[in-house]
Each structure stands twice: as structure tokens, then as C-alpha cells.
Amino acid sequence: MTGRGAGIALAFLLIAAAPSSTPVLRAQEWTHRTATFAQDLTQAPAECLARSGDDIEVGRALFRSTALFGGPAARVGLSCEACHAGGRINAQFHLAELSDAPGTVDVTSEWASKVRGDGVRNPVPIPDLVGVRDRASFGGKREPSLEVFVRGVIVEEFQGPVPTSAALRGLIAYLRALDPAACSVTPHPVTLATAADDVRRAVAAADGADSATASVLLYAAQDAVARIVERLPEPQFARDRAALTLLARDLGALRAGDVRVNLGDARTGWMARFDATVRRIGKREARTYFNPRVLARALR
Amino acid sequence: MARFGWVPALALTLAAALLVSASPSQASGGGGGGGGGMSGPSSSGPDPAKAYQEGVAALNARDYATAASKLRVAADAAPTNATVNYAYGLALVGANDMRGARRPLERAVRGDTAPADARKQLGLVYLQLNDREKATGQLTALATALAACDTACGDQRRLQLQTAHDALKLAIEAPAAAQPTTGWLLPGPAEGRAAYAEGVGLVNQARYGEALVAFTRTETAVGPHPDVLNYLGFTNRKLGNYDTAVGYYEAALAIDPDHRGATEYLGELYLEIGRFADAQRQLAKLDTLCPYGCAEREELARWVAARDVAAGR
Numbered sequence: 001m002t003g004r005g006a007g008i009a010l011a012f013l014l015i016a017a018a019p020s021s022t023p024v025l026r027a028q029e030w031t032h033r034t035a036t037f038a039q040d041l042t043q044a045p046a047e048c049l050a051r052s053g054d055d056i057e058v059g060r061a062l063f064r065s066t067a068l069f070g071g072p073a074a075r076v077g078l079s080c081e082a083c084h085a086g087g088r089i090n091a092q093f094h095l096a097e098l099s100d101a102p103g104t105v106d107v108t109s110e111w112a113s114k115v116r117g118d119g120v121r122n123p124v125p126i127p128d129l130v131g132v133r134d135r136a137s138f139g140g141k142r143e144p145s146l147e148v149f150v151r152g153v154i155v156e157e158f159q160g161p162v163p164t165s166a167a168l169r170g171l172i173a174y175l176r177a178l179d180p181a182a183c184s185v186t187p188h189p190v191t192l193a194t195a196a197d198d199v200r201r202a203v204a205a206a207d208g209a210d211s212a213t214a215s216v217l218l219y220a221a222q223d224a225v226a227r228i229v230e231r232l233p234e235p236q237f238a239r240d241r242a243a244l245t246l247l248a249r250d251l252g253a254l255r256a257g258d259v260r261v262n263l264g265d266a267r268t269g270w271m272a273r274f275d276a277t278v279r280r281i282g283k284r285e286a287r288t289y290f291n292p293r294v295l296a297r298a299l300r
Numbered sequence: 301m302a303r304f305g306w307v308p309a310l311a312l313t314l315a316a317a318l319l320v321s322a323s324p325s326q327a328s329g330g331g332g333g334g335g336g337g338m339s340g341p342s343s344s345g346p347d348p349a350k351a352y353q354e355g356v357a358a359l360n361a362r363d364y365a366t367a368a369s370k371l372r373v374a375a376d377a378a379p380t381n382a383t384v385n386y387a388y389g390l391a392l393v394g395a396n397d398m399r400g401a402r403r404p405l406e407r408a409v410r411g412d413t414a415p416a417d418a419r420k421q422l423g424l425v426y427l428q429l430n431d432r433e434k435a436t437g438q439l440t441a442l443a444t445a446l447a448a449c450d451t452a453c454g455d456q457r458r459l460q461l462q463t464a465h466d467a468l469k470l471a472i473e474a475p476a477a478a479q480p481t482t483g484w485l486l487p488g489p490a491e492g493r494a495a496y497a498e499g500v501g502l503v504n505q506a507r508y509g510e511a512l513v514a515f516t517r518t519e520t521a522v523g524p525h526p527d528v529l530n531y532l533g534f535t536n537r538k539l540g541n542y543d544t545a546v547g548y549y550e551a552a553l554a555i556d557p558d559h560r561g562a563t564e565y566l567g568e569l570y571l572e573i574g575r576f577a578d579a580q581r582q583l584a585k586l587d588t589l590c591p592y593g594c595a596e597r598e599e600l601a602r603w604v605a606a607r608d609v610a611a612g613r
Contacts, residue, residue: 026481066595072500074595075484075561097485097497110501117505159504161602219593226480226592245478249591250467257459265460266467268359269421272394275362279396 024289024298025230026077032094032102038296042289045088046188048130050179054208055166058217059174061202062167063087065220071159072097073112078158079223086188087129087178099123107140107157115156130183133176146172166213170205192228192285196278199224203251203271207263214259222248231289232281233298243277348377356387364394375404382407382414389421398428409441416442416460423468432472439468478591484561486528492521499531508538526552530562537569545569558589564596571607579604 023029031040049056064081066074076095083093083105091103097111100123107124110117124140132138138149150171154160163171188194202224206217225248232241250270254262281288289295355370371388378384385408392401405422408414423438442465449458486496499514512535519528533548546569552562567582583604586597 022479022483023481029482029485067593067598070595070599071504072484074598075482077482077484096493097500110504111497112504114504114506117501161598219598222591222593229592230480242474245591246471246474248593249470252587252591252593253463253467253470257463261456261459262463265415266417266463269390269393269417271362272359272364272390273424275364275394276396 024295026226027082028299029076030078030082030093030095032092034092038292038299040092041190041299042292042295043187043189044090045086046184046186047086048088048178048180048183049174050182051177053173053177054205055170055173056177057201057205058166058170058209058213059172060170061198061205061217061220061224062163062171063174064198065202065223067216067219067223068154068163068167068171069158069160071112071114073158074160083126084129087175088183089126089128093126112159113157114159129175130178131180132178146175150175164210164213164216166210167216170213191290192231192278192282192288195224195228195231195290196274199228199274200271203263203267206259207267209260211259214263215255218251218255218259218263222251225251228278228281231295233287233289233294236287237281237284240277240281243273247274247277346373346377348374351377352384352387355391359387359391359394362394364391367391368395368397368400375407379407380410382409382411382418386415386418386421389418389425393421393425398425401425402429409438416445416457416464419445420464420468424471427471435468435472439465439472442468478589480592482594484527486518486522486525489521492518492525492528495521496528496531499535503531503535503538506538508535511535512539524551524555526556526559526562529555530559530565533562533569534565537565537572542569542573560586560589560594560596563589564600567600568603571603576607579607 025041027041031037034040049060062068062080063084064079066077066079068080069078078095083090089103093099093105094102095105098105098109100106100121103126104123105126106122108116108118108120108122110119132146135146137144138146139152141149141152143149143152147168151163151168155162199221202217202221206214206221209217225244229241229244229248232244234241247270250266254266256262285291287294289298351370351373355367355374358364358367358370368388368391371384371391374384375381375388385404389401389405389408392398392404402422402425405418405425408418409422419438419442423435423442426432426435426438442461446458446461446465449461486493495514495518499511499518502508502511502514512532515528515531515535519525519532522528529548529552533545533552536542536548537545546566549562549566549569552559553566556562563582563585567579567586570576570579570582579600583597583600586594586600590597
């Protein structure tokens with residue numbers, strides 16, 4: 001290689017290896033970029049949840065969390081919710097590794113799965129999960145049981161650990177509670193209140209669960225805290241980000257040992273601190289990335 | 301009251317404790333009520349036991365203003381009661397009144413019966429009030445209590461003290477707020493990302509030789525990126541080239557010392573070659589790197605747990 005050639009090659013390497021700008025929100029990674037990008041990242045289809053109950057709450061928290069998956073999908077931050085926003089269809093879902101058009105996903109991809117890869121790039125439209133309780137078969141393999149299907153998605157399609165029986169029961173209960181009669185056509189805004197509600201509901205679900213399931217639910221709650229933190233711009237919200245990070249670490253610490261005992265001792269104090277932090281942030285919510293106009297500026 | 305973890309065990313005795321500890325002078329300081337001893341509160345004054353129960357119910361319902369108002373009545377009637385002061389302090393924390401929470405929490409930790417969490421909460425309040433020295437004092441007190449927690453003290457209490465100690469220590473050390481976005485997808489030229497995805501797919505099919513070729517191609521496209529170096533280490537490890545693998549992991553960590561993937565995979569390698577303590581250290585590092593949890597931490601934790609089971613630990 002000539003000296004000039006080596007110089008060009010080195011320059012190329014340095015440019016290529018330079019860190020790209022960090023995404024503002026992790027959902028950016030799998031959201032199709034259009035003129036309404038910021039709006040798409042600050043709203044979701046309204047959840048068609050017809051009932052409530054302990055199992056449903058367990059399933060709801062896990063549905064929204066990366067905790068169920070393993071492999072590349074978990075490392076990117078995918079969850080059931082990423083494709084099935086609000087249990088419905090994320091029409092803007094687009095991940096280069098899995099999609100060929102917005103709203104599609106290759107469920108037999110080598111990239112995500114160790115056992116389901118079929119060697120063909122064949123993304124399919126993401127299905128709506130509302131009304132799934134009335135279906136006779138599920139997925140491309142026409143599984144006769146929703147339990148078998150969901151377990152297969154977690155363990156085979158996305159390399160997740162085998163879910164506890166309570167976790168699987170919760171997911172099934174959540175999916176069966178998605179009712180067309182409870183749907184609204186109006187998208188629902190993603191706000192500080194809805195994001196904080198996700199955290200509280202995950203912690204509350206952990207409170208009544210067996211120790212192994214509670215541990216996964218606290219991981220889901222940690223993950224839900226992250227979904228608030230990423231919407232707080234630096235440096236204006238540095239103090240609040242630090243407070244939430246500490247709260248997330250506290251949840252992680254509770255996962256060691258007997259989770260139920262740990263949580264029983266610490267839950268009220270944790271919740272008081274979390275609520276105080278959220279209230280403080282709420283006074284300036286208009287300046288956060290929950291506000292599509294502020295987010296749009298950051299995404300430019 | 302069921303959600304207030306430590307309360308159920310004390311609930312039956314608490315009302316009596318309140319009545320016993322509410323001397324006439326204390327009770328009158330709490331808002332004009334007379335009465336004391338075991339005869340119950342004066343009909344003209346507030347009932348501290350009732351106020352306590354209502355306060356705890358409001359605390360569990362996250363109505364912090366009501367909780368603070370009710371629990372203040374109880375705390376005024378029983379100013380030395382650790383349980384009541386702890387609950388009152390939590391209500392004020394929830395109401396974002398850190399200055400107000402300090403006093404009841406200071407009272408809560410005076411006796412031996414204080415919930416372990418009370419010292420942690422007090423330490424966190426001190427930190428919020430920028431009094432690091434006093435926060436450290438609570439950490440020292442927790443360490444002392446932990447050291448003194450013998451058989452009679454019990455495993456559960458020891459675990460509570462340990463959890464409180466560790467959480468407060470973490471808060472005092474205050475690691476920087478971590479970036480919640482994963483940034484796992486390889487940035488850079490599309491060609492590099494495609495080759496990287498192909499390599500990941502080949503890894504998933506255990507076709508490590510071909511994966512090595514794909515990651516080498518990725519490296520040509522994007523340069524010495526830590527994600528690529530990490531996967532070059534991974535594929536070499538799977539091919540049994542441990543020394544080469546360690547070299548790649550170390551190269552990835554030299555560029556990004558906090559690289560989660562390299563931290564995880566190096567831990568897995570340590571387990572494979574019997575360096576268990578080093579693997580545990582990698583797991584502890586991931587705990588620090590992942591305040592919101594992360595797949596890398598979960599995966600290595602499963603490896604360590606499987607190793608513990610295999611070793612009969």
C-alpha cells in the first residue's frame with residue numbers, strides 16, 4: 001500500500017470506528033423514520049385491556065419488558081410490546097435485521113433464533129393480538145395452544161430463558177384479556193404518568209408473585225425505569241436521572257436472595273421515593289422527550 | 301395494611317404500644333388530646349392508633365399528604381416509637397418533603413427496634429439535603445449493626461441490614477446515571493451492519509468458522525469497533541482458541557472499558573477455564589454497569605448459577 005493509500009485507509013477506519021451518535025430512545029432502533037418520527041415515539045395504540053387481576057398484571061409487566069428474551073433481541077432491547085404496541089400492531093416497527101417493510105418481522109430469522117432460522121428472509125405482517133383468546137390456532141406453525149405458542153416465541157424465537165409457570169400464566173391471562181370491545185381508535189400518548197404507571201404496576205405485580213417470578217418482574221420494573229430516564233434530557237434533568245438510576249439499582253439489589261422478603265421490607269419506602277421523584281419531574285414534563293416537539297428537536 | 305411490608309407483624313401490638321407510650325404530656329403536645337395509659341384516648345382528642353392505621357392505609361394508597369397528616373398525629377402521641385416515626389418519615393419522603401422527613405427518621409433509628417430500612421431512608425434523605433457526612437454516618441451505623449447481628453439477631457434481620465447497607469453504600473458512592481439506550485446494534489456503514497448481523501446469525505447456528513469470516517469482514521468495513529472485537533473473541537472462544545479470545549475481549553475493553561458484551565463473554569470464558577472468582581467479578585461489574593438490568597448480566601448470572609448448581613453450592 002502506498003503512503004497515500006494507507007493514509008486514506010486509516011482515515012476511513014477512524015471515521016468508520018468513531019462512535020455514532022447515541023440514540024435518544026432505544027425504540028428509535030426499531031421505529032421506521034418518517035416525517036412523524038417524534039410523534040410515533042410518543043404515542044402507541046390504546047391498550048384494549050378489558051379486565052384486571054393479579055395474573056394479568058404479571059403478564060402486562062413482562063409483555064413490556066426485555067426480561068423475557070435472550071440473545072440479540074434482548075440486547076437490542078426488544079420486548080413483546082416493541083412489535084405489538086398495546087397488544088396491537090406497531091405499524092412503524094422496522095428493524096433492518098428482521099423487517100423488509102414497516103410493520104413486518106421475520107419470525108424465522110437466524111439473527112434472533114438458534115432453532116427457528118429457515119435460511120430465508122421472509123418477514124410477515126405483525127398480527128394484532130386483540131381477540132387472540134378466540135383463535136383456534138396460533139402463529140405460522142398453527143400451534144393449537146396459546147401456552148405452547150407463547151412459550152415457543154420466548155424460548156425458541158427469541159432465545160429467552162424458560163419462563164416460570166406464573167410468568168407464563170400471567171402472559172396468557174394478559175393476552176386473553178385483550179378484548180376488541182375494550183379498544184379505542186385514538187392512539188394513547190406516552191407520558192410520564194403512563195411510564196411511571198408501568199413501573200409501579202411491575203413492582204406491585206412482583207409484590208404478590210413467587211420469588212423467581214418476582215425477580216423477573218423487578219427486572220421488568222428496572223427496565224421500565226429506563227424508559228423514563230431515556231426521556232429526560234441531559235444536563236437539565238441530571239439530578240432526576242441520577243435519582244431514578246439509584247431507584248433502579250435498588251430494585252436490582254432486591255433481586256438477590258429472598259425477593260419476597262426483600263420487597264416486603266423495602267417496597268413502601270421505595271415507592272415513596274419513586275413517587276417523589278416522578279412528582280418533581282412532572283413539574284417540567286413539557287421539557288422532556290415525552291413532549292413530541294422537544295423530542296423532534298433532539299432527533300434532528 | 302398488607303402492602304406495608306413490616307407492619308402486619310406489628311399491627312396487633314401497635315395500638316397498645318401507642319397507648320402505652322402516649323403519656324399525657326406527649327399526647328397533649330400532639331394536638332390537645334389528653335388521656336394516656338391503657339384507658340384509651342380522650343374522647344376530645346385524636347385517637348393515635350386510629351390515626352396510625354389511617355395513615356398507613358393512606359401511605360399504602362400513595363396518598364402521601366393524607367398519610368403525613370395522620371401519621372403526624374400518631375408520631376406526636378408516640379414520639380419515641382420507631383415504627384410510627386419510620387412510617388411518618390416515609391410519608392414525608394413521598395410528599396417530597398425531605399427536610400421534614402429528617403426528624404422523624406432520626407427518631408426512628410434511635411432504638412434497637414428500628415426497621416433496617418429506616419437507616420437507609422435517613423441516609424438517603426441526608427444525601428438529598430447534601431449532608432454526605434451524616435449519610436456516611438448512617439452507613440457506618442448499618443455496618444456496625446450488621447457486624448453485631450449474631451444468631452439471636454437472625455438471618456432475616458441480617459439480610460435486611462445487608463440490603464439496606466448495600467443500597468445506601470451505592471447511593472453514597474453515586475455512580476453516574478447510566479445511559480438507558482442499549483446501543484447494541486452496530487453503528488456505521490450499512491455493509492458493516494449487514495456483515496455483523498450475518499455473523500450473529502451464524503453464531504446462533506453454531507457455525508463459528510463462518511461467523512469468524514463474517515466478523516473479520518465486519519472489522520474491515522467498520523474498523524476496530526468493540527462490538528466486533530467482542531464477537532471475534534466469542535467465535536474464537538467457541539473454536540477453542542482461548543488465548544486469542546482473551547486478546548480480543550481485552551482489545552474490546554481497552555476501547556470501551558464498560559463494554560457489556562465483552563464483560564459478559566469474558567466472564568463466561570473464565571467459567572469455562574475454571575476461574576470462578578474472576579467470573580464472579582465480571583458479574584459484579586455488570587451489576588454496576590446495568591442499573592436498569594440488562595441481558596448480558598442476566599445471561600452471565602445464569603451461567604454462574606448453573607456453575608454453582610453443578611458444584612453443589
